[in-house]
Amino acid sequence: MLDKLFSSQAVAEALRIIQNEFPLAVWETFYVTVISTAIAIVIGLPLGVMLVVGEKNGVLPLPKWLMHVLNVVINLLRSVPFLILMIMLIPFTRLIVGTSVGTVASIVPLVIAAFPFVARLAESSLRELNPNIIETAQSMGASPMQIIVRVMIPESIPSLLSNATISITTILGYSAMSGICGGGGLGKIAINYGYYRYKYLVMLLAVILLIILVQIFQSVGTRLATKADKRLKN
Amino acid sequence: MIEIRNLTKSFQSGNDTVEALKNVSLTIPDGDIYGIIGMSGAGKSTLVRCINMLERPTSGTVIIDGQDMGSLSTAELRAARRNITMIFQGFNLLMQRDCLSNICFPLELAGVKKAAAKKRALELLEVVGLPDKAKAYPAQLSGGQQQRIAIARALATNPKVLLCDEATSALDPKTTHSILNLIRDINRELGITAIVITHQMSVVEEICQHVAILDNGVVVEEGEVGTIFANPQSPEAKRLVFPDGSNEILPAEPGEKRIRVVFNGALATGTPLIATMAMEENIAANILFASTRSIGDKVYGNMLLGIPDGEKNLPKAAAYLQSIADVVVEEVLPNA
Numbered sequence: 001m002l003d004k005l006f007s008s009q010a011v012a013e014a015l016r017i018i019q020n021e022f023p024l025a026v027w028e029t030f031y032v033t034v035i036s037t038a039i040a041i042v043i044g045l046p047l048g049v050m051l052v053v054g055e056k057n058g059v060l061p062l063p064k065w066l067m068h069v070l071n072v073v074i075n076l077l078r079s080v081p082f083l084i085l086m087i088m089l090i091p092f093t094r095l096i097v098g099t100s101v102g103t104v105a106s107i108v109p110l111v112i113a114a115f116p117f118v119a120r121l122a123e124s125s126l127r128e129l130n131p132n133i134i135e136t137a138q139s140m141g142a143s144p145m146q147i148i149v150r151v152m153i154p155e156s157i158p159s160l161l162s163n164a165t166i167s168i169t170t171i172l173g174y175s176a177m178s179g180i181c182g183g184g185g186l187g188k189i190a191i192n193y194g195y196y197r198y199k200y201l202v203m204l205l206a207v208i209l210l211i212i213l214v215q216i217f218q219s220v221g222t223r224l225a226t227k228a229d230k231r232l233k234n
Numbered sequence: 235m236i237e238i239r240n241l242t243k244s245f246q247s248g249n250d251t252v253e254a255l256k257n258v259s260l261t262i263p264d265g266d267i268y269g270i271i272g273m274s275g276a277g278k279s280t281l282v283r284c285i286n287m288l289e290r291p292t293s294g295t296v297i298i299d300g301q302d303m304g305s306l307s308t309a310e311l312r313a314a315r316r317n318i319t320m321i322f323q324g325f326n327l328l329m330q331r332d333c334l335s336n337i338c339f340p341l342e343l344a345g346v347k348k349a350a351a352k353k354r355a356l357e358l359l360e361v362v363g364l365p366d367k368a369k370a371y372p373a374q375l376s377g378g379q380q381q382r383i384a385i386a387r388a389l390a391t392n393p394k395v396l397l398c399d400e401a402t403s404a405l406d407p408k409t410t411h412s413i414l415n416l417i418r419d420i421n422r423e424l425g426i427t428a429i430v431i432t433h434q435m436s437v438v439e440e441i442c443q444h445v446a447i448l449d450n451g452v453v454v455e456e457g458e459v460g461t462i463f464a465n466p467q468s469p470e471a472k473r474l475v476f477p478d479g480s481n482e483i484l485p486a487e488p489g490e491k492r493i494r495v496v497f498n499g500a501l502a503t504g505t506p507l508i509a510t511m512a513m514e515e516n517i518a519a520n521i522l523f524a525s526t527r528s529i530g531d532k533v534y535g536n537m538l539l540g541i542p543d544g545e546k547n548l549p550k551a552a553a554y555l556q557s558i559a560d561v562v563v564e565e566v567l568p569n570a
């Protein structure tokens with residue numbers, strides 16, 4: 001098995017594929033992940049805020065039915081496995097992007113899968129905040145909007161950043177999975193060569209690159225979160 | 235002036251109703267340092283939170299300078315809260331902002347321009363004695379320093395009233411003392427009324443002019459600190475003034491009579507009263523119990539004296555002690 005994997009023929013072929021296809025694939029994976037995460041945060045963060053402030057005893061109580069709908073939708077989307085969600089969303093993706101295959105098209109299901117996840121993570125970050133801080137702001141005459149924008153979010157930045165890191169690495173994994181049905185990038189290469197054509201070496205290299213990308217996202221994210229946290233003395 | 239009228243607050247938890255405040259009425263004069271003391275769970279925090287409507291009273295009113303707090307609209311209440319600021323046991327600073335922008339925070343909320351806010355914040359850092367901490371983050375400060383920053387923040391909007399909920403309970407005695415001094419200076423120099431919530435008698439003793447004793451949601455005693463110290467009426471007040479219990483006193487010697495000497499703010503002259511009486515009147519009084527404290531330069535508290543050969547000596551001793559200003563003497567009858 002191993003000698004077959006590393007036979008000179010296999011190595012030569014893999015090198016050729018790497019040269020021709022990997023730079024684009026890495027770039028595609030990278031930008032799909034970053035763009036999908038960014039959009040998921042734009043949608044998910046406000047929803048996470050709503051989940052916290054909209055409660056009965058929250059800063060800005062929202063109608064009960066709205067909170068209920070929000071929770072149900074988020075839980076529903078979170079419980080559909082990503083691959084199935086992607087297939088289910090094909091008509092929707094086609095409606096928005098015009099096609100359901102390709103790198104850009106994969107952004108749609110990625111965002112739909114990721115924003116509920118982001119919303120829950122944002123919710124848990126915001127819940128970590130000491131409630132006395134919010135009450136203090138209220139005692140100084142802060143409005144609900146001021147509390148959200150000037151207290152809750154800024155005070156939760158370190159935690160939000162580490163949860164954003166979890167999001168981006170998870171979305172990277174999803175984006176690789178999207179290679180099965182139409183998505184581009186490293187996932188597509190791994191599946192096309194490894195699964196359909198038995199070129200395991202190429203698949204192995206694609207996986208190694210995915211691991212390296214995760215490592216980079218994770219260490220950049222951790223560093224940002226630590227640097228942002230003014231509670232750490234130094 | 236703050237007038238609290240028939241304030242009641244009950245909390246519904248499950249099927250139980252907790253009556254945290256029961257028909258509380260208090261009047262807090264302008265410029266006062268007013269203590270509210272009581273055991274844990276007495277309702278102190280609830281009372282102070284009702285003053286700025288962080289907690290809505292179940293019934294009753296809070297009137298500050300003629301303005302009924304309960305009747306204000308949300309926007310009016312927010313504006314009113316800039317006049318009634320608050321400091322807390324846990325300081326509650328914004329941990330991701332440096333000290334300067336913590337102090338700027340209430341000004342930001344009020345829409346004050348950045349430059350003006352910064353100028354005011356720098357002045358306040360001077361007032362609280364931490365001019366070099368502008369760029370420090372709260373996590374880099376000690377508890378006492380954090381409370382100073384919190385006080386500066388509370389002063390930013392030029393309030394008329396400062397509510398202090400256990401503001402020194404997380405601090406050591408020395409730091410407590412310095413924070414209390416700061417509150418007193420603020421009260422004197424800026425004329426801000428301070429309401430000081432505490433469970434420590436020493437805090438009331440040190441800075442308050444008036445005190446209300448809260449027990450189980452009820453004000454059991456209220457008045458000038460000196461009066462209450464000298465002559466606590468309610469069992470709760472007695473427990474606070476004499477924490478070690480004062481009721482177990484030796485049985486009287488034959489012929490001994492007892493008097494209680496109440497110091498109602500007598501000037502502490504440094505003369506040992508009992509010794510002087512022994513020399514001048516030739517009465518060797520026996521100190522059976524004493525609880526006196528100096529508040530400022532005045533003495534408050536009381537003393538139980540046993541006067542030997544009471545038939546003869548008691549009137550003399552009473553007359554001698556009575557002649558001192560702000561001292562009240564009364565005979566204590568046995569088993570009374």
Ligand SMILES: Nc1ncnc2c1ncn2[C@@H]1O[C@H](COP(=O)(O)OP(=O)(O)OP(=O)(O)O)[C@@H](O)[C@H]1O
Nearest residue numbers: 245247252254273274275276277278279280281433
């Ligand atoms: N939000 C609430 N819900 C239910 N019960 C409450 C609530 N807030 C206070 N209580 C109850 O009201 C009573 C008074 O509480 P409060 O916090 O005012 O006491 P406190 O005198 O400040 O005590 P401490 O010295 O421990 O701070 C307590 O029995 C408490 O359990």
Ligand SMILES: [Mg+2]
Nearest residue numbers: 278279280400
């Ligand atoms: Mg309390």
